[in-house]
Amino acid sequence: MQKLTSLLVLFVCFGMQAFAQQTVTGKVSSDSSGAPLEGVTVSLKEGKAVTLTTKDGSFRINVPENATLVFSYIGYSNKEVPVNGQTFVQVQLQNGTQNLQDVVVIGYGTQKKSNVTGSIATISSSAYKDQPVVNVSSALQGRASGVSVNSASGAPGGVVKIRIRGANSINSSNDPLFVVDGVALGSVSFQDINVNDIESMEVLKDASATAIYGSRGANGVIIITTKSGKAGKMVLNANGFVTASGIKKYDLLGPVAYAEQANYIAGTDVLPNPQSYAGKGTDWQDQVFRTGYTQNYQLSLAGGTEKSRYYISGYYVNQSGIVVNTNQQKIALRSNIDSKLSKKVSIGLNMFLTNIQSKNNGDLGSKASPVTSSLTWAPTEPVYDDQAAGAYNRYAISPIGPNPYMIAKESDNEGKSNTAVVNAKLKWDITDWLSFNTNVGVDANFYRSGYVNNAWINQSSQSSGQGYSDNYTLQNSNVLTYHQTFNGVHNLSVTGAYEQTSNKYSGFNADGGGLTSLSYGYYALQLNASQGIRSFYSNWSLQSYLGRATYSYKDKYLLMATYRGDGSSKFQSTSNKWAYFPSFSAGWKISGENFMKDIDAISNLKLRGSWGKTGNQAIAPYSTLGLLTGQQYSYGSSTAYQGYSLGNPPNPNLKWETTTQWDIGLDAGFLNGRLNLTMDYFNKLTDGLLLQKTIPSYDGGGSQWVNLGSVSNKGFEFSISALAVSSRKFSWNTMLNISTLTNKVKSIGDQDIVYVGYPGAGLINTSVQVVKPGSPLGAFYLIPWEGVYKQADATLGFQPGDNKYKDVDGNGSIGYEDRVVIGNPIPKLQFGFNNDFTYGNFTLNLFLQGVQGNKIFNATYAAVAAPTSDIKYPTLAASANYWTKTNTGSEWANPASKTGRSYVESTHYLQDGSYVRLKNISLSYLLSKKIIGFGDISLSVSAQNLFTITKYKGFDPEADTQGNTDIAAGIDLGAYPNPRSFTIGINANF
C-alpha cells in the first residue's frame, strides 16, 4: 500500500518541471488525544502530489523547495504547514466542526469552499455526533442559520416542516428540495433516509446556489452526501441507544370541581352530588399517554482499496409512541460502492432500502382525536361501563368525540412502507480538462395499509379495508464539465447539463362495511357484506437544460453565472410550461490580497454577493384542468353508487411562480481557522404567486388557482463557530447561529384579503387566518378580546362578568365582522446554540434552540376552556376561577351568563409561541483503543427537550396541527406534542 503511494508520488514528480526536489517525512497525530492519525491526506498546496498517512501516522512525500503541505482529515481542521527546509515535520491536528473539507458539493458539481460565492451552509455529521439523532430533521434543527425545522408532530415518523429563509408561497409547497447523492427525492420522504449514512449536508440558500435547480430551487436545496468507503483498513462502527419519552400535562379540573362548575353553568344539577366523585373519576391524560420507548441500533462497515471502496450500513429502530397503542419499526440497509474501472472511468452504485411498519401512527390533529379528547372528556366519566366485560363507556355527557382511551386502544391501522433509493453514476474523465458525468436515479415508495374497525370504533358496522400505492420518481442527469487554468491565474470552469425527471403515483383502496368476523384482521376483506373499491393515478414530469460558468482570477476575484430552463407538465400550453432562471454572483477574497497577508489574526475574509431567479411549480398535478369531484350516494341502500359533481374551475393560463433573490454575505476566519464567522443579508421577492382564490358560496364555493400577488422575505443570518478553549485537558467548541425573518405579503392582485381554510369546524367556525397585503403570510385574524366586563355595557347589551370584545366596526354587535389582523405565526428570530465541552475522556454537549416573535392559536386550549365548543363543560383548571359577584378580578367570564357570548375566534386564545428549549444535553465517556485494545467505545447519557422556557400554555410550542403548511401555520388543535426524552447509548469504532 505504501509502496504504491510512493511510486505514484514518484511518477507525478517526474512529470513536473525540474525544480529542486526533496523528500519530507513526518508524523501526524491528534492534538487532543495525542493518538496518531491514520489516513490523513497530505497534499502539496501548489501541485498535485498527495499521500496518506499510515497506521502510525507517518508519511513520506516529495516536494519542491518552498513548498507548503496541506493536511486534511475528516473531523479535524485543515492545517497548512510550510516545509521551510525541514525534512521531518511533526503535525498535530485539532478537532474542528467547520471547514473540514476542501470541497463543497454544489448543484451538479463541487467547488472549493474558499471560492464559493453563494450562500451555502455545511453541516457535517460530526456536528451532531453527540446527540442521539433518529432522523434527518433532528440533525438539521438549529445547526444552520436561516433553516427552520419545526417538528410539527411528536408521532413516531410525524410531520416535520423545514423552511429555508422563510416561506414564499401561499398555496403551493414551501418544502425545500432534497437531493441525495445527485438524485432529487420525488417519491421518498427525506425522513426515511438513515441519518447515520449521511456524511454531510449542504444547505443552498441563495439564488446563485439554488438557481441551478431552477424549478424546484425557490425554497432552497438541501444536498445530502452519503458516506463512502476510504482506501485503507476496514472501519466498523456499531451504535446503539435507548430512549424513554414522556409529555408535560395540561392542568385540568378534578372530578369534584368539574361537576360543581358543570352544575353552575347548566343552572341545574346535571351531575348531582358533586362530592360523591371525590377519589373516583378518570385522569384521561394518564389513560391516553404513556412513556414511549425507542431503541435504535446501527452497524456500518467502510473500507476499500485504491480501486474500489465500499460503505455498507444497516439499522433497526423500534419506537413505541407516547400515545398508547402506537408504534413504528424501521429496518434499513445501505450499500454504497465506488469503483475505478480505469484511469479515466469510474462508476458508483448507491442502494438504500428500508422497510417501515407503523401502527396507529396517523397524525392526530382533529377535535375528536384521542389527543384532544383526553383533554375534553369529563373527569367524572369512568373509562369502562363494565371493566370485567371490557365494555367501554362509549360516550360521555360532553364532547362529540368518543372515549379517547377506547379509540386509542381499539384502533387498528397499520402501514407498511418499503422505500428504495437507488442511483447509478458513471464518471468519465475524457481529457484533463473535460469530464462527463451521468447519473440515473430512482426513488420509489411502495405502501401497503390495512385497517380493521371493530364495533368499538364503528358502533353500527364493523369494517376492514386495505390500500396499496406505489410512487416512483425516475431521474436522469447528464453533465459535461470543462475546467481549464490559463496562465496560472485565470481559472475557468463551464458546466452544461440535460436532465429529465418523471413521477408516477398510483394505487387503489378496497374498503368494506358490515364485516362479519374479526378473526382474520384485514386479511379477509371478502367477509365484508358491502364492498367498495376506488383507485387513483397521477403523474408529472420535468425536462431541464442548464449551464454554469465559474471564473476566478488569481483565486481572489470570483465570478459565477448560471442559467436553467425548465419545462413542467403541470401547466398548459408551451409558453406556460417553460420558464427560465438565471443567476449571477461575485466574490472577493480579501484575505488573499497583499495588504491582508501580514494580518495573521485574520486567516480568511471573503465578501460575496449574488442575484438570481428560481421558480416554484409545487402544486398538485392536474390542478389547472378542472377535475370533477367524486361523490358517492347509496340511495339509502348498502351499495355506494359513484357520482361526480363539478369541482373547481380550470385555469389554462396558470404558470410558474418565480422568486427573485439577492444576497450579500461575509465569511471571515480568525486565528488560523479557530474562529469563523458568516453573515448574510437576503431579500427575496416571490411573484406571480400560485394562489387559490376563494370562490363565494353562491357560486358553489371552492377555489380557483391563479397567479396573483407577491410575498417578500427578508432577513439577516449570522453564524459563528469557535474553538473557544483548547488546552491539553480541556476544550470548548461552540457554534451559534441566529437568523431573523420578516415575511410580508406585498400584494394579492385586485383582492384586499384572502381567507384561509381552517380545521376543527364546529369548534372554529370561520377563518382565523388571512393573507392580506402588509401582513405576514397566514396572519391571525381574530376578534379582539379585552377581558371581562366590570360594569354593564348598555350599547352592546352585556352584563358584568361577560366577555368583553371590541366592537371594531361599531355596528352595535359583536361578530366575525369585528376580526382584525393581529399576530404572526412566523417567528421573527430563531437561533441554535451548540456547545461541546471536552475534559479528558468526557464530553458534554449542550444544544439550545429557540424561536421568538411568533404567536400560536391554541384551539386545544379553547376546546377545554370555552363552553361554546362541541364540549359542554370546561375541563381546564384555570377556568374554574370564573367571574362571580365576589370574584370580580378574574379573566374568565361567567359561564352561566344569559347575556354573555364566548367566541373561540378571538385573541383570548392567541398565545405567545416563543420558546427557548434545551434540545439536547449529553454526557459521554470515551474508552479509547489504548485502554481496551480493539477499538474506541464511547458511552453516553443524554436528555432531549429537557426543559423549555415559554409562555405558551399548550403541550408544546413547536407542535402544529397543520403540519406542513404556511398560510395555516400556528394552529394547535390536538397537535401531537414532542416529548421529553432520556437516552443512554453506546458507540463503538473498530
Place this chain on the structure above:
Amino acid sequence: MKKYLMICMVCIVIASCSKNLLNEEPKVPTGTQFYKNANDLSLASTGLYALINVAFNQMAGFATCYGGDDVTVKRTGNKYSFSDFDTFQPNSSNDRMTNWWSSFYATIKSCNSMILNYANASATEDEKNHAAGQAYFLRALSYFFLTRTWGAIPLVKDNIVDYNIAKSDPSDVYALIVSDLQNAEKMLPDSWNGLGSQFQSGVNVAATSGSAKALLANVYLTMAGWPLKQADKYALAAAKAKEVMDNKAKYNIDLLSDFRNLWKKEFKYNNEAVFGCYYNPNVPNAAWNQWNMSGPNSTQPGDEGGWDDFFGEINFYNNFPAGSRKDGTYQSVYFVNGAATDWTHTALKHPYFQKYLDDDSYNKTTHVGNWAGSHTVFVVRYAETLLTYAEAKAASSSPDATAYAAINAVRNRAGLPDLTPGLSQAAFRDSVIAERGWEFAGLEPAARWFDLLRTETVAKANANRNAAEDPLVGKPDDNAHTFYWAPIPINDKQLNPNL
C-alpha cells in the same frame, strides 16, 4: 471502449427526450370532457343527490326555522347560534345557517352545469330528460329554501364566477323556480321502477314527475302568500296538487296508515315520501353526505346522553291535540338517572321530539344513540300535498267537499275526528295552518316557520310564548316583517360588497 460509451450515452439521452413527456394524462374525468354519454349523465345525476344530502343531514341549516313557535332551545353551551334565531337576534356571523347557504348553492352549481350541457350528450331522449329533470328539480328545491330563508339572493344560472353579482328579488327567483319545475314535471319519469337504483323497496328514491308537481303546488301556495302575495296562484296550487292526488298510484305514493310508522327505522323506505334524502353511514368508506346527524343524539335530552339541540315549546305542546300523531311526535318516556319518568323531570323541563329516535344507531336498552344515523329526511310528504290542496282549494274557490276530504284524510290518519264542517274560508284556512303545524312539528323540511312567514303571523304566533322559555330579545313585527328573513352570511358579504 470510449466510442461505445459515447454512443450509449447519446442513445440514452435521445431515447429519453420524448416529446410527450410534458403532457398531463389524468385518468379521471375533467369538467370539459364530461356529459358526453348516458353514463356521464347518470354519474352526474348521482352526484347531485350526494350534494343535496348535506343540506338536510344536520340541524345546522334548520337554525333559521327556530323562530317558529313549535321549537325552542336553551341559550347555553354551543347552542347560541340556534338560540339567536329562537330569540330573534341573529347576525351575519351565525355559523349554523351557513350550512344551508353553502349546501344549496353547491347543489345549484352542479345543477347549472348539467342543465347547460346535457343536450349535447349522445344518449336517448329519455336518458337525457331524466338527467336534466333531476337537475331542474333539485335546483328549484334549492332556490325554494334559499329564498324563503333569505329573501333577496344571488340568482346564479351558470358556472361563471362573479364577485360582483347583485341580489335578485324574490319574484325573479320564484319565476325561475316555477319554470324549472315545469321542465322537471315534463322530463322526469312517473316512476323509476325498473330503471335502476333510484327505486328501492317499492319506493322512488330519486325525484319523479310526481315529486315535481307536488313541489310546484307548494311553491304556488307560497307565492300566494308573503312576500309575493299573488292570489291567482291559489288556483294553480290546487290544480297541481290535484294532479298528484289523482295519479298517486302512478307515482307510488300514498299516506301511511299509522303516523308513528313514518319514524320507525323499518319504514326507512315508505310510500308517503314524495321526495326524500336517504342515508346509510355503513357503506364502505362512507363520506359525510351518507351520514345523518339529525338523529338520536341531536334530539335527545342531555339526561339520556343527547345534545339538546332543540325541543318542543311548552305551549305548543300543551295545545297539540292528543292522539297517535302526538304519540309519534313527542317522546313520552324519558330516562333520567336510569329511571323512567316524564318530560317535567328532565333537566331542561321540556318535551323532546320522538321523530328522530328510531334508528340503527339508537340503542333501545341503554337509550343512548350514536350520532351517525341513517334516518330518512322527508323533504316533501304526501300529507303536505293533501294539506296544500285543502288550503289552496278553499282560498281559490271555497272549502268544498274535496278540500274537507283532503284535510280529513290527514286528521283521521292522525287519530283525530273530522274537521268541523261548514267553516268560513278564513276559519278553514286557519284550521289547515294549525293542522300543518301539528303534522310537521319539530323541524321537518315543511317547517312551521315557513307557514308563519307566508301567512305573516310570526309575531302573533310568538306572542303566546310560555314564560318558562328563554325570553325574546328582538321583537318581530308582522307589518314591517322584521326578523322575517335571515341575514346574508358574512363570508360571502366580505367577498362581494353588493350583497
